[in-house]
Amino acid sequence: MFSTLKGMLVTLSTTLRKPVTAQYPKQHLPLQERQWGFPALTWDGDVGEPYCVGCMVCVRMCPTQCMSGEMIDNPLHAEGKSTRRKIIGEFEINLGRCILCGICVEVCNFDAIEMSHEHEISHYQRNGRRTDLPLLLEMGKKFQRESNWLPPTKKKAAVAAAAKAAAAPAVEAGAEGEAATAEESSEKEAEA
Amino acid sequence: MTEAQRLESVDILVNMGPQHPSTHGVFRMVLWVDGERIVDCDPHIGYLHRGSEKLSEGELYSQIITLFDRMDYIGNFNTELAFVGAVEKMMALTVPERAEYIRVILCELNRISSHMLFYGTMGLDAGAMTPIMYGFRERERIQNLFEAVTGARMMHNYFRIGGLREEPPDDFVARVRGVLPAIEQGIEEGDRLLTYNEVFLARSRGIGVISGQEALDYGLTGPSLRASGIPDDIRAVEPYSVYDRFDFDIPVGETGDTWDRYAMRVEEMRQSVKIVKQALDQMPETGPIKAQVRGIPRPPKGEAYFRAENPRGEIGVYLVSDGGDKPYRLKVRPPSFANLQALRPMLRNTYVADAVMVLGSLDIVLGEVDR
Ligand code: SF4
Ligand code: SF4
Numbered sequence: 001m002f003s004t005l006k007g008m009l010v011t012l013s014t015t016l017r018k019p020v021t022a023q024y025p026k027q028h029l030p031l032q033e034r035q036w037g038f039p040a041l042t043w044d045g046d047v048g049e050p051y052c053v054g055c056m057v058c059v060r061m062c063p064t065q066c067m068s069g070e071m072i073d074n075p076l077h078a079e080g081k082s083t084r085r086k087i088i089g090e091f092e093i094n095l096g097r098c099i100l101c102g103i104c105v106e107v108c109n110f111d112a113i114e115m116s117h118e119h120e121i122s123h124y125q126r127n128g129r130r131t132d133l134p135l136l137l138e139m140g141k142k143f144q145r146e147s148n149w150l151p152p153t154k155k156k157a158a159v160a161a162a163a164k165a166a167a168a169p170a171v172e173a174g175a176e177g178e179a180a181t182a183e184e185s186s187e188k189e190a191e192a
Numbered sequence: 193m194t195e196a197q198r199l200e201s202v203d204i205l206v207n208m209g210p211q212h213p214s215t216h217g218v219f220r221m222v223l224w225v226d227g228e229r230i231v232d233c234d235p236h237i238g239y240l241h242r243g244s245e246k247l248s249e250g251e252l253y254s255q256i257i258t259l260f261d262r263m264d265y266i267g268n269f270n271t272e273l274a275f276v277g278a279v280e281k282m283m284a285l286t287v288p289e290r291a292e293y294i295r296v297i298l299c300e301l302n303r304i305s306s307h308m309l310f311y312g313t314m315g316l317d318a319g320a321m322t323p324i325m326y327g328f329r330e331r332e333r334i335q336n337l338f339e340a341v342t343g344a345r346m347m348h349n350y351f352r353i354g355g356l357r358e359e360p361p362d363d364f365v366a367r368v369r370g371v372l373p374a375i376e377q378g379i380e381e382g383d384r385l386l387t388y389n390e391v392f393l394a395r396s397r398g399i400g401v402i403s404g405q406e407a408l409d410y411g412l413t414g415p416s417l418r419a420s421g422i423p424d425d426i427r428a429v430e431p432y433s434v435y436d437r438f439d440f441d442i443p444v445g446e447t448g449d450t451w452d453r454y455a456m457r458v459e460e461m462r463q464s465v466k467i468v469k470q471a472l473d474q475m476p477e478t479g480p481i482k483a484q485v486r487g488i489p490r491p492p493k494g495e496a497y498f499r500a501e502n503p504r505g506e507i508g509v510y511l512v513s514d515g516g517d518k519p520y521r522l523k524v525r526p527p528s529f530a531n532l533q534a535l536r537p538m539l540r541n542t543y544v545a546d547a548v549m550v551l552g553s554l555d556i557v558l559g560e561v562d563r
Contacts, residue, residue, distance in 0.1 A: 003384075003387075003389055004390055004391070007386065007389050010381055010385045011385070032339045034340060034343040035339055061252070061254075061255070063255040063259075099258060099347065101255075101258045102343065106357065115343060
């Protein structure tokens with residue numbers, strides 16, 4: 001009897017507190033900064049083309065094989081406006097099959113793909129979420145706008161530079177990191 | 193002559209599940225009942241079978257981590273750790289200290305969030321609707337933290353062979369320290385609400401008893417085994433990661449009934465908080481979080497078995513490699529699958545109304561039973 005009363009006291013004490021429940025579709029909680037939505041392709045605003053060069057590493061590494069793409073010659077490179085010799089021509093992610101693992105983002109060496117904050121994209125058809133290049137870029141642009149996006153490699157370089165300035169031992173760590181990325185990319189090429 | 197024989201009544205078979213609201217996933221029990229009493233029980237599994245073990249043979253090591261996330265989808269970090277631990281053991285890698293500490297913190301928080309879910313559903317099984325609200329409130333704090341660290345609430349894909357995917361956010365330590373008091377308070381509040389409630393005691397005391405020897409024979413592990421009085425915890429008897437550096441108790445039950453199995457988990461949450469606090473104090477402030485590993489790891493030819501303590505018990509990963517970038521064979525020893533075997537002796541001679549309580553007290557996750 002006593003412990004039942006104790007339990008009731010707990011209930012009573014919480015009736016006076018603010019509710020912690022959020023009524024989801026009406027009320028949206030703020031997303032965490034790193035929140036993972038569906039992958040999206042980023043847009044290089046300086047040149048006016050996608051970052052993606054169509055190297056297909058992500059397509060090969062995706063565990064669900066939900067991506068496909070095609071590399072083409074970059075017309076802007078021919079005009080001398082871009083440093084990218086090749087560019088993505090067609091790209092499609094079947095977001096209905098994407099399991100949001102983030103592997104594509106991790107393996108991309110060109111900052112071209114990011115986990116956007118897009119997460120409410122259900123559809124009535126099973127294949128209704130085959131998302132093509134323009135839409136992926138649209139998602140990416142929205143994400144870049146909203147999150148003050150900086151290319152991860154640039155960010156990393158900035159951090160490394162700061163560390164270099166800070167202390168001598170940090171330099172070694174930075175150099176090691178570079179060595180690691182170099183090794184990784186050479187391996188990817190070898191696999192290709 | 194039993195009552196049933198005297199009245200010449202016939203035993204009937206009752207299907208419970210797979211769509212029963214309280215079978216904790218898609219799980220079917222065929223109960224052989226004599227009136228209200230359960231004579232025997234036949235668990236049917238396999239509704240969630242995805243062939244993860246076989247699938248793993250065709251995936252790169254880095255891709256398999258995603259499969260492990262989906263195996264025990266309530267203790268994701270712990271399950272990831274079992275896999276990366278097996279590969280690291282095989283490659284004889286030393287994981288940077290900072291990474292190990294972050295892993296331990298995340299695993300223990302994951303244990304709390306898993307047990308919080310158990311706590312809530314246990315209340316539901318007993319007919320109490322309030323505990324699940326408290327359980328989920330605390331769980332939500334932890335899930336939010338996970339989201340801030342890994343980007344995903346459940347399928348994190350955060351542990352890597354040799355370390356972690358990326359540096360946790362700068363305010364990671366502060367945030368963990370921030371949620372701990374609230375969690376502690378939540379545990380105590382929940383404890384006061386349910387543990388010694390008379391109705392709950394009457395529903396769970398002396399139900400589904402399993403003795404220590406029997407529990408060992410059936411291969412029970414984790415809190416379900418400790419409830420029967422066997423102090424067996426992989427974190428203590430065969431420490432992996434940096435678990436040997438923490439001071440924590442292993443709660444042990446007395447009778448091995450449903451209430452004991454419940455109380456073990458409540459006590460374990462307190463111990464997990466203790467571990468997280470120690471880990472936060474000992475954790476190096478800076479340092480690498482990943483060992484030097486090639487982009488596509490190729491463990492040497494051979495085999496390895498790694499076991500870790502999952503919220504539900506011992507998870508073992510047996511890995512055979514032929515030196516390639518994909519495993520030759522991968523076998524998982526899932527804790528819930530083994531724990532489920534003990535359901536039959538537990539359910540014999542209980543009442544139908546208690547079947548759900550006993551099943552709930554085992555805290556099974558069907559994703560990992562069926563794989
Ligand atoms: S890895 Fe990056 S650059 Fe290569 S195809 Fe994928 S998104 Fe494009
Ligand atoms: S997040 Fe994972 S599943 Fe989705 S497209 Fe990228 S690699 Fe494929």
